[in-house]
Amino acid sequence: MEKKKVKNNEPILDFGLKFGGILTELGNFTQDITKMVEEGKTEMNRTGEISFDKSQKRKGMYGISVRMGGDGMPRVDTFGRRPESETREPIVDVFDEADRLQVIVELPGVEEKDISLELKDRTLILTAGKGERKYRKEIDLGATVKGEPKKQYKNGILEINLKKA
Amino acid sequence: MQSGTLSGVDIFDETDRLQVIVELPGVSKEDISVNVKANALKIVAMAGARQYHRHIDLGVPVKGEPEIHYNNGVLEIMLGKA
Numbered sequence: 001m002e003k004k005k006v007k008n009n010e011p012i013l014d015f016g017l018k019f020g021g022i023l024t025e026l027g028n029f030t031q032d033i034t035k036m037v038e039e040g041k042t043e044m045n046r047t048g049e050i051s052f053d054k055s056q057k058r059k060g061m062y063g064i065s066v067r068m069g070g071d072g073m074p075r076v077d078t079f080g081r082r083p084e085s086e087t088r089e090p091i092v093d094v095f096d097e098a099d100r101l102q103v104i105v106e107l108p109g110v111e112e113k114d115i116s117l118e119l120k121d122r123t124l125i126l127t128a129g130k131g132e133r134k135y136r137k138e139i140d141l142g143a144t145v146k147g148e149p150k151k152q153y154k155n156g157i158l159e160i161n162l163k164k165a
Numbered sequence: 166m167q168s169g170t171l172s173g174v175d176i177f178d179e180t181d182r183l184q185v186i187v188e189l190p191g192v193s194k195e196d197i198s199v200n201v202k203a204n205a206l207k208i209v210a211m212a213g214a215r216q217y218h219r220h221i222d223l224g225v226p227v228k229g230e231p232e233i234h235y236n237n238g239v240l241e242i243m244l245g246k247a
Contacts, residue, residue, distance in 0.1 A: 108188040108238030156190030156238010 087134045090126075094141060101141055101162045108156035109133045115158060117149050124149065124160070174221055183223060183244045190238035191215045199231055199242060206231075206242065 095102040103124065107115065110129040118125040124139040146165040151158060177184040185206060189197065192212040200207040204226050208219040226247040234241045 106190045106238070108190040110237060153237075155192060156188070 086132065087136050089137050090128075090135045092137055092139055094139065096142070099164055101143060101145060101164060103139060103141075103158075103160040103162070105137070105139075105158040105160070106156065107135055107153070107158050110135065110153075110156075112153040115151065115153060117151065117160065119145065119149065124162075126158075128158070174219065176221070176223065178225075181246055183225070183227060183246060185221060185223075185242040185244065187219060187221075187240045187242070188238060189217050189235070189240050192217070192238075194235040197233075197235060197240060199233055199240075201227055201231055201244065206244075208240070210240075 091106040093104040095104070105126060107128050110133055114130050115126070115128040118127075122141045122144055124141055126135070126137050126139060128135040141162070144165040145162040147163050150161040153159075173186075173188045175186040177186070187208060189208075189210050192210040192215055196212045197208065197210040200209075204223050206219075206221040206223055208217065208221070210217040223244070227244040228247040229245045232243040
């Protein structure tokens with residue numbers, strides 16, 4: 001797959017303009033959140049497209065994911081591929097389940113052996129993939145954990161189980 | 166807002182064929198259906214709460230049966246140009 005990819009990261013526009021475009025796409029975000037609350041939805045994603053090369057053949061995607069927490073507070077996360085980097089931020093969900101935490105990460109296109117996890121206090125640092133598909137995310141667990149994280153990867157979804165300290 | 170997770174789509178133009186890469190994490194190969202109609206590709210994948218509906222404009226007409234591979238949450242479709 002690598003050989004076919006158009007390898008030209010030279011920006012067509014400067015980042016300011018690029019992000020300006022994204023912000024236009026994401027423009028009615030506040031309104032959307034209000035609507036989401038009204039309709040009782042718990043999850044919403046908004047995305048914008050980013051062009052990587054002049055021919056517009058390669059496009060990136062960058063978005064914002066909003067999820068309602070049990071406390072009624074919206075959690076806003078970014079995901080997608082930043083225009084200045086080949087490393088992407090995956091979509092992550094953290095579930096608090098009494099004595100343990102379950103973390104679900106969308107990591108399409110990587111091999112299980114290329115996934116690594118590192119714990120630093122309440123933060124789980126995830127790096128995955130190689131070559132053209134690379135992911136990295138620092139996940140705030142919101143609780144202290146103990147022991148080794150247990151992981152399971154299937155069909156592009158990584159499931160991590162952690163014991164609370 | 167449509168339910169389901171949004172994910173990336175890449176289209177690679179290779180002279181006599183098109184390669185389409187679609188990220189569909191969390192489904193099995195059996196859950197995926199691919200339909201080709203003139204210049205467009207319709208992909209539907211449903212696995213419980215995870216539902217994907219993708220309508221992809223290919224830009225050029227295609228012919229023949231699509232060749233499909235699914236591995237680690239990534240769907241790869243090869244299409245012959247008409």
